[in-house]
Amino acid sequence: MALSDIRKLLAIAEKPSRLVIGLMSGTSLDGLDIALCRISGSGARTRAEVLRFETTPYPKSFKEDVLGIFARSQGDTEKLTLLNEVIGSTHAGYILAALAKWNVDPPAVDCIASHGQTIYHAPKRLHQQENYPNATLQIGDGDHIAVKTGIITLCDFRQKHIAAGGEGAPLALYGDKLLFSSAKESRVLLNMGGIANFTFLPQGGNGPVILSTDTGPGNTLIDAATRNYYQQDYDAGGRLAASGKADEELLAALLSHTFFEEALPKTTGPELFGETYLAAALEKAGRRSIAPQDLLATLSRLTAVSIANAIKKVTGPGAAVYVSGGGCHNPVVMNAIKEALPGFAIHNFAKLGIDPDAKEALLFAVLANETLAGDPGIDEITMGKICLPR
Numbered sequence: 001m002a003l004s005d006i007r008k009l010l011a012i013a014e015k016p017s018r019l020v021i022g023l024m025s026g027t028s029l030d031g032l033d034i035a036l037c038r039i040s041g042s043g044a045r046t047r048a049e050v051l052r053f054e055t056t057p058y059p060k061s062f063k064e065d066v067l068g069i070f071a072r073s074q075g076d077t078e079k080l081t082l083l084n085e086v087i088g089s090t091h092a093g094y095i096l097a098a099l100a101k102w103n104v105d106p107p108a109v110d111c112i113a114s115h116g117q118t119i120y121h122a123p124k125r126l127h128q129q130e131n132y133p134n135a136t137l138q139i140g141d142g143d144h145i146a147v148k149t150g151i152i153t154l155c156d157f158r159q160k161h162i163a164a165g166g167e168g169a170p171l172a173l174y175g176d177k178l179l180f181s182s183a184k185e186s187r188v189l190l191n192m193g194g195i196a197n198f199t200f201l202p203q204g205g206n207g208p209v210i211l212s213t214d215t216g217p218g219n220t221l222i223d224a225a226t227r228n229y230y231q232q233d234y235d236a237g238g239r240l241a242a243s244g245k246a247d248e249e250l251l252a253a254l255l256s257h258t259f260f261e262e263a264l265p266k267t268t269g270p271e272l273f274g275e276t277y278l279a280a281a282l283e284k285a286g287r288r289s290i291a292p293q294d295l296l297a298t299l300s301r302l303t304a305v306s307i308a309n310a311i312k313k314v315t316g317p318g319a320a321v322y323v324s325g326g327g328c329h330n331p332v333v334m335n336a337i338k339e340a341l342p343g344f345a346i347h348n349f350a351k352l353g354i355d356p357d358a359k360e361a362l363l364f365a366v367l368a369n370e371t372l373a374g375d376p377g378i379d380e381i382t383m384g385k386i387c388l389p390r
C-alpha cells in the first residue's frame with residue numbers, strides 16, 4: 001500500500017461522517033441491493049441514514065449462470081473462477097449506473113462495502129467432516145469493483161468472523177446492535193431473504209443474551225417451487241400459496257429435520273434447505289405427489305412456523321418484531337407469522353425508519369464504517385478486506 005493510500009484511508013477515518021455504499025447480493029439471487037448511506041461516528045455513537053436505494057435486478061442469463069455453481073457441493077471450478085471476476089465487474093457497472101442516476105459523482109463516495117455473492121456456505125454442522133473447519137465462500141472480488149469504480153472497496157467480510165471462531169454468519173448482529181438497540185423495548189429484528197435470520201436485542205442494549213441466528217428457510221424453498229411449477233421467480237403477493245391449503249403431515253415432516261432442534265445461534269443456507277431436504281420430507285410424509293399450490297402453502301407455513309419457534313426460544317410475548325427482507329412483501333407468510341406469534345407486536349422495518357429492502361446493504365456499510373473508523377474493544381473484531389483502486 002502506498003503512503004498516499006494510507007493517508008487517504010486515515011483522512012476517511014477521521015471525517016465526522018462518511019458516504020458509504022453498502023451492497024448485498026443474497027441467497028435469493030434476485031439482484032444487487034445498492035444503498036447509498038451517510039454514516040457518522042462509529043461504535044455506540046454510529047448514526048446512519050439511507051440516502052438512496054435500489055435493487056438492480058439480475059438478467060435471466062446472469063442468474064442462470066450463477067445458479068449453475070450456487071449451493072452445489074460439487075461443480076464447475078472453471079465457472080467459479082470466471083464468475084469471481086464477472087460478478088465483481090457486473091456489480092461495479094451497476095454501482096456506476098446507480099450513481100449516475102442519482103447524480104452522485106463517484107469520487108464523492110468514501111468507500112464501498114461489498115458482500116459479494118455467497119456461493120457455498122459450509123459450517124461444520126453442515127459438512128460434518130472431522131478435519132475441516134467452518135467455511136464459507138463469497139465471490140465477486142472487491143479489486144474489480146475498486147478498479148472499475150475508482151472507489152476504495154471493502155469486501156469478503158465473513159472470513160474474519162470464521163478466523164475468529166464464528167460460522168461466518170449472521171453478521172447482522174454487529175450493525176443491528178449499534179443501530180437498533182432500544183432502552184424502551186426488547187426487539188427482534190427479523191430478516192426474511194432466501195434464508196431467514198433474526199437478531200434479538202433485549203431491552204436496554206447490551207447483555208449476554210443478545211444474539212443473531214439463522215432460523216432456516218425464508219423464501220428459498222418457496223422460490224424454488226414457484227420456479228419449478230410455475231416458471232416464475234417468486235410467489236408474488238403469496239397469491240399462489242393463498243390458493244392452496246397447507247398439508248399438516250408434510251409440514252410436520254419438514255419441521256422434523258434436526259437443524260430445527262440444534263441450539264441457537266446457528267447458520268444454514270440453501271445447501272441444506274434445497275431439493276434433497278424437500279424430497280426426504282415428501283417421502284417421510286408419504287406424499288408422492290402434491291398439488292403445487294398446496295406445496296407452496298405448506299412451504300410458506302414452514303417459513304413462518306420455524307421462524308416463530310426460534311423466536312420463542314429466546315424471548316416471550318411482548319417483544320417487538322421488526323421485519324425486513326423480501327419476505328415482508330408476502331402477506332401469506334406475514335399472516336402466518338402473526339398467527340404463530342400471538343402476543344408479539346409485528347411491524348414492518350420501515351417503522352424504524354429504514355426501507356426493509358435496504359436493511360442488509362446498510363448493515364454492510366456499517367461494518368465497513370467500523371473497520372475504517374471504529375475502535376474495536378477487546379472481544380470485537382473488524383471485518384472486510386480493503387481493496388484499493390490503483
Ligand SMILES: Nc1ncnc2c1ncn2[C@@H]1O[C@H](COP(=O)(O)OP(=O)(O)OP(=O)(O)O)[C@@H](O)[C@H]1O
Pocket residue numbers: 024025026027028029030191192193194195196218219222223233234235236237238324325326327329330360
Ligand atoms: N412482492 C413479493 N411477494 C412475495 N415475495 C416477495 C415479493 N418481493 C420479494 N419477495 C421475496 O423476497 C425474495 C428476495 O428477498 P431478499 O432480496 O431479501 O433476499 P436475499 O437478500 O437475496 O436473501 P438473504 O437475505 O438470504 O441473503 C424474493 O426472491 C421473493 O421470494
Ligand SMILES: CC(=O)N[C@H]1[C@@H]2OC[C@@H](O2)[C@@H](O)[C@@H]1O[C@H](C)C(=O)O
Pocket residue numbers: 026027118121136168169170171172173193194195196197214267268269360
Ligand atoms: C453465508 C451467507 O451468505 N449467509 C447469509 C444468508 O442470508 C441470510 C442468512 O443466510 C444470513 O446468515 C447471512 O446474511 C446476513 C446478511 C448476515 O450475515 O447477517
